[in-house]
Amino acid sequence: MRVRPGFPDFRLGNVLATSFTGTLSERHGNAVERIPTPQRLIDWLAVNGLAVDSCTTAQLDLARELRESIHAAATAAALQDALPASAVKVINDRSAQGRASAILTPEGKRRWQLSSSSLVEDALSVIAADAISIIAGERDGKLALCASPTCRAAFFDTSQSRTRKWCDMNTCGNRQKKARFHANQRKDPGSGE
Numbered sequence: 001m002r003v004r005p006g007f008p009d010f011r012l013g014n015v016l017a018t019s020f021t022g023t024l025s026e027r028h029g030n031a032v033e034r035i036p037t038p039q040r041l042i043d044w045l046a047v048n049g050l051a052v053d054s055c056t057t058a059q060l061d062l063a064r065e066l067r068e069s070i071h072a073a074a075t076a077a078a079l080q081d082a083l084p085a086s087a088v089k090v091i092n093d094r095s096a097q098g099r100a101s102a103i104l105t106p107e108g109k110r111r112w113q114l115s116s117s118s119l120v121e122d123a124l125s126v127i128a129a130d131a132i133s134i135i136a137g138e139r140d141g142k143l144a145l146c147a148s149p150t151c152r153a154a155f156f157d158t159s160q161s162r163t164r165k166w167c168d169m170n171t172c173g174n175r176q177k178k179a180r181f182h183a184n185q186r187k188d189p190g191s192g193e
């Protein structure tokens with residue numbers, strides 16, 4: 001992970017689309033923007049196998065618009081609500097706009113090859129396509145919302161039992177565990193827990 005002083009670090013997940021929506025966290029609390037500058041979007045894309053040459057402010061806006069559209073559509077899908085039409089349009093526009101090819105490496109892994117100019121739009125099309133595959137229910141897993149009231153991030157639950165509660169065990173899960181621990185201590189100061 002690339003750490004730049006003064007910028008919040010990235011949360012890495014296994015699902016590209018929800019890792020991307022996770023670049024804005026605590027949407028219902030003190031929101032943390034993890035891609036506050038074009039350079040940070042370049043960094044995030046590089047970490048996620050989508051290296052681009054450059055990024056303008058307008059392209060960062062495009063990325064954030066896609067991010068919030070994926071968040072809105074994934075949230076609706078998790079709640080089994082109708083998908084918001086405006087979000088669907090943005091996801092489809094971004095999916096159609098970029099050029100990227102899936103490449104099979106000699107090691108049997110998939111890698112994304114962007115167009116020769118490696119544009120942000122190419123990278124966004126890969127993210128949009130990833131979002132489409134999970135929202136359309138094509139992948140093994142289930143969209144769910146984080147149980148943390150200040151987070152409510154949509155995440156893709158691939159656990160066997162499909163009972164995962166937190167978008168991220170290291171952040172939301174841990175915080176909730178600690179909160180519960182302190183609440184219990186307050187209730188029962190003599191428990192010695």
Ligand SMILES: [Zn+2]
Pocket residue numbers: 146147148151152153166167168172
């Ligand atoms: Zn969460």
